[in-house]
Amino acid sequence: MKILVAVKQVVDHAVRVRVRADRSGVETDNVRLSMNPFDKHAVEAAVQLAEAGHADEVVAISVGSQAARDVILTALAMGAHRGLLVEAEGRVETLTVAKLLRAVVDEEKPDLVLLGKQAIDDDSNQVGQMLGGLLDWPQATFASAIAVTATGLEVTREMDYGRATFALGLPAIVTADLRLNTPRNAGLPMVMKARQKPLAVRPAANFGVDLAPRLTVEQVVPPADRAGGRSLASISELAAAISSEVAEMELR
Amino acid sequence: MAALVLAEHDLGQLSPATPRTVNAVAELGPVDVLVAGDDVAGIAAAAAEIAGVARILAADAHLYRDHDAKALAALLQRLAPGYTHIVASASATGRDVIPRLAAVLDLMPVTDVVAVLGPARFERPIYAGNALETVSNTQERQLLTIRASAFRPALKGNEAPIEAVEADVNAAAAARLVSAERTEGDRPDLSSAQIVVGGGVALGSAENFQLIEKLAAVLGAAVGATRAAVDAGYAPNDWQVGQTGKIIAPDLYIGIGISGALQHLAGIQGAKKIVAINSDPEAPLVKIADYVLVGDLFVLVPELIAELQRLGVSR
Secondary structure, eight states: OEEEEEOOEEEOTTSOOOBOTTSSSBOOTTSOEEEOHHHHHHHHHHHHHHHTTSOSEEEEEEEEOGGGHHHHHHHHHHTOSEEEEEEOOSOOOHHHHHHHHHHHHHHHOOSEEEEESOOTTTOOOOHHHHHHHHHTOOEEEEEEEEEEETTEEEEEEEETTEEEEEEEOSSEEEEEOGGGOOOOOOOHHHHHHHTTSOEEEEEGGGGOOOOOOSEEEEEEEOOOOOOOOOBOOSHHHHHHHHHHHHHHSOOO | OOEEEEOOEETTEEOTHHHHHHHHHGGGSOEEEEEEESSOHHHHHHHHTBTTEEEEEEEEOGGGTTOOHHHHHHHHHHHGGGOSEEEEESSHHHHHHHHHHHHHTTOOOEEEESEEEETTEEEEEEGGGTEEEEEEEOOSSEEEEEOGGGSOOOOBOOOOOEEEOOOOTTOOOSEEEEEEEEOOOOSOOGGGOSEEEEEOGGGOSHHHHHHHHHHHHHHTOEEEEOHHHHHTTSSOGGGBBSTTSBOOOOSEEEEESOOOOHHHHHHHTTOSEEEEEESOTTOHHHHHOSEEEESOHHHHHHHHHHHHHHHTOOO
16 A cells, blocks of 8 residues: 655644744744654555565655655655655644645555644644545544554554454555554665655645634734642641542532 | 534533633633534533523534544534634644635635634644744634633533534545543543643653552642653653643643643643742752752652641642
């Protein structure tokens, strides 16, 4: 099969984000950027399917600015075969990304599209499901295991009550959760090799998709501060504090 | 304006998230609740008791048994013309269905809403709760998922009429359930519990983690765990609290042996009061906790259980 894996460049998960003083958003200048962690699990899953002989081609795609080439190179270093950057500046909404991905799916005709379940910047958790709707393909979100069967896939999903395994036919959409696998760290030889792999860049405007955002971001603010910090000396003080908190709770 | 709320249910029980989701949008206009599933009469009756609900729509068909995203999105798409707001809780089902429906209807959804500021103006957390964004739009219809723990539940005391809705005769589920593995336990639902006791990697083993469960049992609390504790195998996946696990907003959170990694703190931002029991007075969770006890958890927690029992604190 052929796999398309979508990756996004985000502020690195270890960066303590700061809200801009003018409330226009989060500071992204001069901060470390990297591949969205959930997307790394998606790339790893795609590469493992290729290594197991289930897939003959893995194409990594990102929608973003020129800087997003870096995360495509990361995917190529992990083992993807070629890359595509759909170049777009500024805020690109999830629905727009899903429509751009659909346009690429129409051209590339993959059997499986793998994505991270959500990006850790806007925390939307939308694109995979949207692509499923646009293509009218089955979707398996929050995947913690993927097995190839004679008729398609069996995907184990993380549910609120535990986990559940679903069978679905191909083509399909799968979004990756953290327990799907352990993403590899590509060594220097793989990083060097990645630079030799094909990486096409095409402007988003060429795909016939309306790129204008639908939502207006009015403001971005930091969460309310916690006062915090009352140190207690003994168990009896703590038990009394808990007891009074419990007594004050509204029954619900 | 009128809202349609997709009821959340499991094993024949209405989820506590649904009255909260109803309450989140109650001020926007009449609220109908859609109960879709296999053999849903009991769930529909429970939903009909939620105060402020105008109508229950019951779609009773095998097709909806496993909350299949494609089947539910098709059903909601058919009902959409009657509503300005289509709403689900930000659960595994809601997060699965609403974005799919949004794309089919060519709408931008707003997910994980923590405050409804107007008919088309919402607040939602970004960057794992390290920032809050206010978004507005001029779309004809709003598709939302609601972070249930951020809202009080609607009261009980209603007898809303229940109307049957036909299942789509031509539809088929896109995915077939093969097997389900449920985490055992009779503790309250983590996402909506009033008290949560959370344990970290300092517990050291799954056996020791039972100390957390014991304290939770005394307080009638749900049990949570950090990602590190889950990764180490001390606690099951669905107990994980944090950016990549469950987001909780209890009245009281008791964090034991939890240093407070950024990604865990993101999951407990909504807690009203935080207690930290930790050997490290410099731990990030200790810094933000309302009540702190520094010391060895293996000594302190059994003492705390005994003291709470002596005081007769139980729920």
